Amino acid sequence: MSDPRPFFTDVSGAPAPGEPDYWQPVIFRGDEIAAEIARLCDIERPADGRRSSLFTHPRAPESSPSLAPGIRVSLDVLLPGESTTPRRHTSTQVGFAIAGTGRVRIGDTVHDVGRYDAWNHPSWRPYTVTNTGDEPFVRFTYSNAPLLEKMNVHLVEDLAEMPEARPDAFPDGASEDDAADAADEAGDARRTSPFGTFELADRAMLMPYETLINPPSLPSPALVWPWEGVKSHLDQLEALGDTYIGRRLYLLYNPLTGRTNGTTPSFFATITIRPPSIVDRPHRHVSAAINYFFHGSGWSRVGGKRYEWGAGDLMLTAPGWMIHHHASDDGDRVYELTIQDQPLNIAMESLLWQENLKHPPRVLGSEDGFATNRALRPATVGTAGG
Ligand SMILES: [Fe+2]
Known part of the structure; x- marks a missing residue:
């Protein structure tokens, strides 16, 4: 077979493309999800233990099912006593339990989780999930796999067994802060090493290969956010009152993600409490959002159309x-x-965010962001989100 021939695409003088053709909002109703859970419980156990179904937007390509262009959400079920076989992949994930109890083992880390607990899966870390209760263990998994598939670099590996403990896990007594300090020191050493990075012209620098293949690194922790603790802090935000213009939420923050405010390097997970009759201000952001409403009811207006939703x-x-x-x-x-x-x-550097439609958008992360009307108190610094 002959090699494919590359070619030129002439775009001389082509106008800027119009606004993208966004995927429309879609809703999976609670009773539809319950029926799919029941169906997954009824099928024969697959060899790898994964009773799993993907929430699929009608616009998603057949070869890469997803709910938003860059976010895949799966509904994962294990019957009592069942486990998944070990697997690892270059995608990162957020897990969220919605029924039953299970044990999530990610590398050397073990989490016992139940309803509304959340956790993250680091990249390329082998993991298994086991149902530890006497009812189906049901969870949602949010993955950045669609983007990696678009880039044709999503690597997934099934493993015969969970490997031995990783030598580079946190040693006894060490913490993530220690790891961050060590990484800072290593970064400083690199900058001052004989092969260091140095300024060529005004702020434009040159970096040698030795640093390119050894960037400052941090151990990526597998963390869990138990619902009981999240809820007790969240419920205190109800006291912010009717005049508060921000969102009453907490981001499940993984310190690995630093200035990008993430739960994984790709996604944040936030949990919001909305007291009755709270109407947010219209806003928009380049980031796609998927909401799972697990208590109460309300509505959203998206692109001028109203959508009702419930628990x-x-x-x-x-x-x-x-x-x-x-x-x-x-x-x-x-x-x-x-x-x-x-x-x-x-x-x-693509996060255009318009918090108030009367004011222009800003590129969050490289320009100053927005503020709410919340009074600052020590240890309760507000954050944009929602
Ligand atoms: Fe939003």
């Missing part, structure tokens, strides 16, 4: 740069998990 619904709420806002109904408070590909967009 148990999973929704693509913010596709691309569409203007949107959310509101809680009278009656009960709302709890929701939001996954956004915000850290990835901060790293790419």
Whole structure:
């Protein structure tokens, strides 16, 4: 077979493309999810133990199913006593349990998790999941695999068994802070080494190969955010009152992600509490958002169209740069998990964010961001989000 021939695409004088053709919001209703869980419970156990179904947007390419262009969400079920076989991959994930109890083993880290607990999966770390209870263990998994598939570099490896302990895990008594300090020192040493990076012209630097193949590194921790603790802090945000213009949420922050404010290097997970009858201001952001509403009910307006939702619904709420806002109904408070590909967009310097439509957007992460009207107190510094 002959080699494929590359060619030139003439774009001379081509106008800037118009706005992207965003994927429309879609909702998976709680009863549809329950029916899919029941179906997954009824099938014969697959050889790798993975009873799994992907929430698929009708616009997703057949070869790369996903719910947003860069976010894949799977519904994963294990019957009592079942485990998945070990696997690792270059994608990173957020896990969120919605029913039952399980044990998540990621490398040397073991988490016992239950309903509404969240955790992260670092890249290329072998893991298994086991149902430790007497009812189905059901979880959502949010993955950045679609982007890696687009780049044709998503590597996935099934393993015969979980490997022995990693020698580079945190030694006894060491902490992530120690690891960060060590990395800072290593970074400083690199900058001052005989092969160091140095200025060529005004702020334009030259970096040698020795640093290119040994960038400052941090151990990537496998963390868990137990719902009980998250909820107790979240419920205190209800006291912010009716005049508060921000979002009552906490980001499940993984310190590895530094300035990009992530749970993984690609995604943040936030959990929001909405007291009854709270209507957010319309806003928009380049990051896509997927919300799982697990208590209460309300509505969203996205691109001018209104969508009602209730407990148990999973929704693509913010596709691309569409203007949107959310509101809680009278009656009960709302709890929701939001996954956004915000850290990835901060790293790419593509995170346009317009918090107030009367003011221009800003590139978060490289320009000053926005503020709320919350009074600053020690140890409770507010954060943009939602
Ligand atoms: Fe939003």
